[in-house]
Amino acid sequence: MAPDANAGGDQHITEVSGTGVPIPGDDVDTDQILPAQFMKEVTFDNMADYLFYDARRDEDGELNDHPLNRFDGASIAVVNSNFGCGSSREHAPQAMMRWGVDGIVGESYAEIFRDNCKSLGIPAVTADHETVVALQEWIEANPDGHIDIDVEGETVTYGDTVIDVEVDDAMREALVEGIWDTTALMYSNRSKVDETVAGLPYVEGDD
Amino acid sequence: MSEGTLYDKVWDRHKVTELPNGQDQLFVGLHLVHEVTSPQAFGMLRERDLDVAYPDRTFATTDHIAPTEADKRERPLADDQAEEMLSALERNVSDSGITFFGFESGKQGITHVVAPELGLSQPGMTVACGDSHTATHGAFGSIGVGIGTSQIRDVLATGCIAADKQKVRRVNVEGELGEGVYAKDVILKVIQDLGVDGGVGHVYEYGGPAIEALDMEGRLAVCNMSIEGGARAGYINPDETTYEYLKGREYVPEGEAFEERKTYWESISSDADAEYDDVVTVDADGLDPLVTWGINPGQVIEISEPVPHPDDFEARTDREAAEQALDHMEIEAGQSMLGYDVDVAFLGTCTNGRLSDFREAARILENHDVDEDVRALAVPGSETVRAQCEAEGIDQTFIEAGFQWRRAGCSMCLAMNDDALEGDEVCASSSNRNFVGRQGSKEGRTVLMSPAMVAAAAVEGEVADARDYLDDGPTGGAGGVEEVAD
Numbered sequence: 001m002a003p004d005a006n007a008g009g010d011q012h013i014t015e016v017s018g019t020g021v022p023i024p025g026d027d028v029d030t031d032q033i034l035p036a037q038f039m040k041e042v043t044f045d046n047m048a049d050y051l052f053y054d055a056r057r058d059e060d061g062e063l064n065d066h067p068l069n070r071f072d073g074a075s076i077a078v079v080n081s082n083f084g085c086g087s088s089r090e091h092a093p094q095a096m097m098r099w100g101v102d103g104i105v106g107e108s109y110a111e112i113f114r115d116n117c118k119s120l121g122i123p124a125v126t127a128d129h130e131t132v133v134a135l136q137e138w139i140e141a142n143p144d145g146h147i148d149i150d151v152e153g154e155t156v157t158y159g160d161t162v163i164d165v166e167v168d169d170a171m172r173e174a175l176v177e178g179i180w181d182t183t184a185l186m187y188s189n190r191s192k193v194d195e196t197v198a199g200l201p202y203v204e205g206d207d
Numbered sequence: 208m209s210e211g212t213l214y215d216k217v218w219d220r221h222k223v224t225e226l227p228n229g230q231d232q233l234f235v236g237l238h239l240v241h242e243v244t245s246p247q248a249f250g251m252l253r254e255r256d257l258d259v260a261y262p263d264r265t266f267a268t269t270d271h272i273a274p275t276e277a278d279k280r281e282r283p284l285a286d287d288q289a290e291e292m293l294s295a296l297e298r299n300v301s302d303s304g305i306t307f308f309g310f311e312s313g314k315q316g317i318t319h320v321v322a323p324e325l326g327l328s329q330p331g332m333t334v335a336c337g338d339s340h341t342a343t344h345g346a347f348g349s350i351g352v353g354i355g356t357s358q359i360r361d362v363l364a365t366g367c368i369a370a371d372k373q374k375v376r377r378v379n380v381e382g383e384l385g386e387g388v389y390a391k392d393v394i395l396k397v398i399q400d401l402g403v404d405g406g407v408g409h410v411y412e413y414g415g416p417a418i419e420a421l422d423m424e425g426r427l428a429v430c431n432m433s434i435e436g437g438a439r440a441g442y443i444n445p446d447e448t449t450y451e452y453l454k455g456r457e458y459v460p461e462g463e464a465f466e467e468r469k470t471y472w473e474s475i476s477s478d479a480d481a482e483y484d485d486v487v488t489v490d491a492d493g494l495d496p497l498v499t500w501g502i503n504p505g506q507v508i509e510i511s512e513p514v515p516h517p518d519d520f521e522a523r524t525d526r527e528a529a530e531q532a533l534d535h536m537e538i539e540a541g542q543s544m545l546g547y548d549v550d551v552a553f554l555g556t557c558t559n560g561r562l563s564d565f566r567e568a569a570r571i572l573e574n575h576d577v578d579e580d581v582r583a584l585a586v587p588g589s590e591t592v593r594a595q596c597e598a599e600g601i602d603q604t605f606i607e608a609g610f611q612w613r614r615a616g617c618s619m620c621l622a623m624n625d626d627a628l629e630g631d632e633v634c635a636s637s638s639n640r641n642f643v644g645r646q647g648s649k650e651g652r653t654v655l656m657s658p659a660m661v662a663a664a665a666v667e668g669e670v671a672d673a674r675d676y677l678d679d680g681p682t683g684g685a686g687g688v689e690e691v692a693d
Contacts, residue, residue: 026524027403027503031642035649036621040272040288042246042295044356054649081524082404085437086642087621088339089244090355111407111439112339112353119357170371174228182369183361186232187257189224193366196223196234201471202329203236203264 010184013121013175016103017148018075020158021067022136023052028079029086030113034095036087047095068099071139076147078136079106081129084113093117103149105156105165107132118171121180123151125165135163152176209375211481213331213444214410217350218372220475221333230369236332237344238362239318240267240305242296243623244337248359249299259303261366266327267300268308269293270317271623273616275586279625280310280614289624303363316589316615319343319557323427324591326456330445330472335362340557340639342433345442346426347449348475350410352440373439374408374484379415382492387674389567390425391559391637391657393417393489395497395507397429398436400489403505406438409484412477413443417491423452424561431558432639435504444476498544498670499641499655501532506641507655508544510672516540535643536652537631544670547654550632552583552665553646554610556620559637559658560588562595568662569604571676577609578668584626585610586618610665622647635664 038050056066063069077096083106084092093116096104104117104124117124127135138145138158148157149165151172156163174180186193197203209215223232238261245267252259259265272289274280284290300307308314308321315321319340322328330348334341337359344351354361358368378401380393397413398405411433418429426443433441450469453459460468495509506529508514517529517540533540538547554560554568565585577583585605587593593615596602602612619626620638627647628634634646634653641653656664659673666676 026528029503029640029642031621031640031645035644036271036623037647039243040286040292040623042291043250044247054644082407082437085403086339086434086640088337088341088353088355090247090337090357093355108404108407110404110437112355112434115358116355119355170228170230170369177227179226179228182226182230182358183251183255183257183364185226185228186223186361186365186367186369189232189367190260190365192223193232193234193260196221197366200220200234200236201468202332 010178010181011121012178013123014152015148015150016075016123017146018102019071019073019144020076020078020135020139020147021071021074022078022139023067024080024136026081027085028083030084030089030092031086033084033092034089039089039091044091044094044098047091048098051095051099071143073100075100075102076149077101077104078132078139079104080132081107083109085110088112090116090119093120093122097122105132105135105149114168114171118174118180119182121175123149123167123171123175125149125156125167127156127163127165131163209482209484211478212375212412212483213348213442213475213477214350214375214412216475217331217333220331223367226369230371232367233333233370234367235335235362236264237322237327237334238265239322239334239336239341240265241271241318241338242269242292243271244356245359246292246295246299247356248363251360252363257364259305259363262304264366265305266308266322267296267305268315268318268321269296271617271621273315274624275613275616275618275626277614313590313594316591317557317560317617319431320560320588320592323347324456324589326453326459329453329459330449331475335368339434340431342439342441343427343431343557345430345433345440346423348442348445348472350440350442353434373410375412376406376409377412377414377483377486379486379488380413380417380491381415381488382417382490382494383420384417384491384494387659387677388494388496389657389659390421390428392494392497393491394429394432395504395655396491396494397489398432398505399507401436401487403435403503404437406433406436409438411436411438411441412483413441418443419446422563423448424563427561428558432504435639445472496657496660496673498660500536500538500544501529502535502641502643503528504639504641504655506532510545513541513543514538544654545672547670548633549581549635549664549669551628551634552577552581552661553619553634553636553638554584554658554661555586555588555618556638557588558639560586560592562592564637564658565592565596565601568658569601571659571662571666571673572604572608575608575666575676577665581665581668583610583665584613584619586613587615589615619646621645635661635670637661
């Protein structure tokens with residue numbers, strides 16, 4: 001079988017939609033999103049079970065009223081600033097995706113987290129604080145309300161409201177054009193990589 | 208747009224092409240692999256029938272799950288999940304022809320400690336690892352970035368990452384550090400000044416007298432915590448300190464080849480007239496040791512200062528974060544961190560698990576015992592560091608003081624092995640993150656500080672000023688450190 005460098009990352013993601021779940025708080029780190037104790041698995045298969053594991057449970061280990069417990073079935077997470085900071089663990093967005101999150105609206109994201117979302121085909125779009133809080137409040141009042149993220153048009157629609165959002169250029173281009181699997185993109189440039197490597201004294205020196 | 212900086216030069220040397228999504232394809236000169244974030248990536252490669260493109264540029268070790276008690280390192284590991292992760296790594300590196308520093312090699316340890324000490328990390332490289340503390344390697348004048356698992360797949364399969372070029376912020380650290388004040392204090396000060404997300408979208412170029420005066424291990428500690436300030440990468444231009452450190456290390460060429468390589472290293476330094484996207488100054492003169500009082504690394508004060516009141520912060524987000532922090536830490540605004548009760552002392556990690564860190568802590572532990580209520584762990588960052596400490600007899604200083612002397616690993620920094628906080632224990636920690644739950648207990652409380660401060664806290668059973676234990680110590684903690692000893 002010939003190598004298949006592109007396995008699924010050629011899907012065009014122009015819009016995602018569904019009901020929402022607010023995950024309020026600034027600087028929500030990836031240790032909270034996916035505590036380290038649950039990373040001791042060699043696949044991502046079970047990660048949904050561990051999403052916000054500590055935050056979702058009370059002292060007795062029972063599920064509490066964390067939004068993820070109240071908005072089961074949601075597809076759009078709405079978060080605040082510097083979401084996903086800290087550890088680079090892709091386990092965090094993997095857990096969100098496997099739980100059901102198809103898109104994220106937030107004030108801002110940590111860079112590695114946003115990169116990981118792009119790798120997984122999860123649009124992570126941004127809006128200002130007031131706009132995000134208004135959407136979070138709307139979800140609380142309308143748990144069954146439909147939210148639509150238009151990645152290409154850079155808008156989010158909920159109820160009668162349409163808001164402008166920003167999508168990072170590389171993320172928008174990658175998702176809309178169906179080129180978010182960077183392994184496939186870069187694999188086709190192998191001969192060019194060899195040229196670059198040839199110009200690096202430290203690689204040559206080790207051969 | 209920056210121009211003529213080390214970042215620009217290294218980027219240009221490693222840029223393969225521009226991708227259709229607008230990102231650059233960047234060759235990764237050094238790929239470091241560990242057991243936790245890589246098995247899924249190797250799995251993805253197998254699904255696609257792809258090989259590792261540059262096994263000679265890829266090096267692996269085990270750190271996150273590594274047991275740190277000698278008898279627990281026998282195989283199979285008692286923890287089935289840890290054993291499975293380690294076995295998977297061993298299979299993957301063996302199948303791919305990747306050099307692996309396992310327990311038996313004598314070189315095992317935390318990736319960001321191992322690669323520098325073996326001379327794998329060098330100036331002018333691009334370094335990637337599935338770990339956010341990869342910025343550490345920037346201490347040599349390289350670009351080190353933490354990546355997710357899908358990007359690990361990218362690097363394994365293509366030798367490259369897809370990346371957006373960032374803005375370059377020059378961080379000038381002015382002043383001279385007093386006795387008992389270290390690189391750790393400098394980077395905590397930088398994060399305090401610039402914020403935990405201040406570096407998002409930026410690479411930090413650290414410079415100025417306080418940085419240039421640091422030895423390589425200090426520089427590694429500074430660059431290590433770039434990500435805690437939101438900067439994915441941070442670096443320091445290479446100089447004689449860098450070259451002297453590299454000379455004679457296992458993976459560094461010798462003789463004429465060294466000189467040739469050095470020509471390249473010198474060529475990638477930022478030009479004197481380099482242009483930066485912005486320049487900031489951090490004043491480290493007369494700095495007191497810093498400790499965190501909250502639940503992110505930016506919630507930090509000099510030991511002489513009181514814990515701030517939420518109202519002291521201008522930004523709404525900072526006020527809210529301060530409220531949460533006071534609540535979690537069970538501490539009042541206005542009180543001093545001095546005297547804050549400590550249950551656990553933890554010395555080690557990719558930030559502060561190097562020889563100089565243990566030497567400094569040992570200075571304090573000479574002739575002092577760990578408080579009887581404190582559980583104290585000394586975890587060398589690598590087996591090489593452990594051997595160095597043992598050759599100097601430092602291990603005995605720790606053991607006699609009442610520390611547990613452990614084997615190398617990430618240990619209680621993130622508690623993926625058996626080393627974890629219990630309940631609401633307070634840990635005086637030389638690690639890098641004080642996030643809620645980070646050290647293995649969601650009620651656990653972390654106070655970040657330098658290794659010397661960890662040793663002092665271990666002795667007193669509460670947060671203390673390490674300078675009281677050092678020669679030429681402070682005069683009452685009023686911030687007036689007058690003397691700079693060597």
